[in-house]
Amino acid sequence: AAASTQTPTWASHSGLATPRAPLRLSDGPHRCAGRVEVFYENQWGTVCDDHWDMEDAGVVCRQLGCGTALSIPGAGHFRAGIGPIWLDDVNCTGTEVALSYCRTKGWGKNNCHHGEDAGVVCSGNLRLVDGPHRCSGRVEVMHDHQWGTVCDDDWSFPDASVVCRQLGCGMVVSAYGRAHFGRGSGPIWLDNVLCSGTEAALSECLARPWGVHNCDHGEDASVVCTGNIIRSTLGEEWNGPGRCAGRVEVLHHHHWGTVCDNGWSLAEAAVVCRQLGCGTAVSALGSAHFGQGSGRIWLDNVNCTGTEAALSECQARPWGSNSCDHQKDAAVVYVNTSRQHTLRLVNGSSNCLGRVEIFHDHKWGTVCDDTWDLHDAAVVCRQLGCGMALLAPGSAHFGPGEDPIWQDGVHCKGTESALTECELSSWGEHNCAHSEDAGVVCSGNTRLQRPGRVSQDGLC
Numbered sequence: 001a002a003a004s005t006q007t008p009t010w011a012s013h014s015g016l017a018t019p020r021a022p023l024r025l026s027d028g029p030h031r032c033a034g035r036v037e038v039f040y041e042n043q044w045g046t047v048c049d050d051h052w053d054m055e056d057a058g059v060v061c062r063q064l065g066c067g068t069a070l071s072i073p074g075a076g077h078f079r080a081g082i083g084p085i086w087l088d089d090v091n092c093t094g095t096e097v098a099l100s101y102c103r104t105k106g107w108g109k110n111n112c113h114h115g116e117d118a119g120v121v122c123s124g125n126l127r128l129v130d131g132p133h134r135c136s137g138r139v140e141v142m143h144d145h146q147w148g149t150v151c152d153d154d155w156s157f158p159d160a161s162v163v164c165r166q167l168g169c170g171m172v173v174s175a176y177g178r179a180h181f182g183r184g185s186g187p188i189w190l191d192n193v194l195c196s197g198t199e200a201a202l203s204e205c206l207a208r209p210w211g212v213h214n215c216d217h218g219e220d221a222s223v224v225c226t227g228n229i230i231r232s233t234l235g236e237e238w239n240g241p242g243r244c245a246g247r248v249e250v251l252h253h254h255h256w257g258t259v260c261d262n263g264w265s266l267a268e269a270a271v272v273c274r275q276l277g278c279g280t281a282v283s284a285l286g287s288a289h290f291g292q293g294s295g296r297i298w299l300d301n302v303n304c305t306g307t308e309a310a311l312s313e314c315q316a317r318p319w320g321s322n323s324c325d326h327q328k329d330a331a332v333v334y335v336n337t338s339r340q341h342t343l344r345l346v347n348g349s350s351n352c353l354g355r356v357e358i359f360h361d362h363k364w365g366t367v368c369d370d371t372w373d374l375h376d377a378a379v380v381c382r383q384l385g386c387g388m389a390l391l392a393p394g395s396a397h398f399g400p401g402e403d404p405i406w407q408d409g410v411h412c413k414g415t416e417s418a419l420t421e422c423e424l425s426s427w428g429e430h431n432c433a434h435s436e437d438a439g440v441v442c443s444g445n446t447r448l449q450r451p452g453r454v455s456q457d458g459l460c
Helices: 054-063 157-166 266-276 374-383
Strands: 023-026 033-040 043-047 069-071 085-087 119-122 126-130 136-143 146-150 172-176 188-190 222-225 243-247 249-252 255-259 280-285 297-299 331-335 343-346 353-360 363-367 389-391 405-407 439-442
Touching: 023 054, 023 119, 033 085, 054 069, 054 119, 126 157, 126 222, 136 188, 157 172, 157 222, 157 374, 266 280, 266 331, 343 374, 343 439, 353 405, 374 389, 374 439
Parallel strands: 043 085, 146 188, 255 297, 363 405
Antiparallel strands: 023 033, 033 043, 033 119, 069 119, 126 136, 136 146, 136 222, 172 222, 243 331, 249 255, 280 331, 343 353, 353 363, 353 439, 389 439
16 A cells, blocks of 8 residues: 555554553464454554554564564455554554554544555464574474474474464475474473364464473474475476576565566576575576566565575565566576486376376386375475475376386375385386376476466466
8 A cells, every 4th residue: 555645643652651452463364464453442443554564563463472573465465354444654663562552643543445454474473493594494382481392293294384384484395303403492392293284373283282292302393394485487397307497486475576687697596596496506597588477576686695595585675676577587597406307297287297207217107006195295296396285196097107117005204305215115016007107286386487388377
């Protein structure tokens, strides 16, 4: 929403002059995300988003005991509210203990409509610690006013996916145990966490009672998420084995947008490739080399040293501030020497669904569907950078392959980073026919656009 053109006449709010007005977040996925509403004169009302920023959001999250502010979604993201608009031109320093202690125009004074209602996404009682960026690290939860860790007993891909969702960190890449990001300290709050993967918050999952466990900090659970701030439109090879390319896109305020090529160089491309786990950058291209994107141009004049763990750590103009059009969309080309290129999905409508084929002894072959399930499919999707596993069809759902049949009786826990880390039979040993070839359907959260193709939604 456009900021007010009038000079605000700030109300003097202090802990003595103004009551600590109750606060809530409405219409969000959990209690720590949603439209901001305050209670005044016995009625709930909204807050206008004029001048609304992360300092204001931080006060909201603190007042609600919801951790730190992650984002301030654009107007209308959480649906328009009803009733009075109680506050406008909120201006917090970020240190206040309640939103009603911040400077505003005064109760009920505004020049807004409900299409401008402010929203907040908070981290809740959850954080990731000691990782390379905020979307990877040791899982810690807040309980009884103290941060503590989670034991890795039964820790799996569905549990990690809930963590990534709750923190606004996109899709899960890995679910680690054994203090992968170092040992925590303090209480071990949760053990034997059992999520279905659809919960909005980790606190909704089944687990032992708070503080009941049989673990030590050498078993602290960890998570690596995609970060949900970057993709390179992704997955298809171009111009030779292991060589991939695409337009760079970033997520901000829940909307994907592009990056302008002003100052775009190999240093920035290297960060993109590192963040996506895509190998070594060989080219940093501009001028919409792989086609023009759509929507917002989120970043311009990005300036990385090349050592950053995420593009968001690089210097750049403020989000959305640019002097570009989509004819200047930035792109990358990289060489991927990872295990991703020993696995592929074929005969589907995109690279993120199809018959599973693995490369062994210089030849592609299939996998038998004996014992094939969603845990196995989850590993395939993760290895290919294709998001979450949605289905694990068998019986040659995507058509029969050709010899050889390389694997039978695959058994994954679901947390492995590659199919070859799962329990496998000896190569080529099976009692199957190609009518039993295994398949996978992934959510397709990341993809690399083949030159000349129009970017598609990524959902398979």
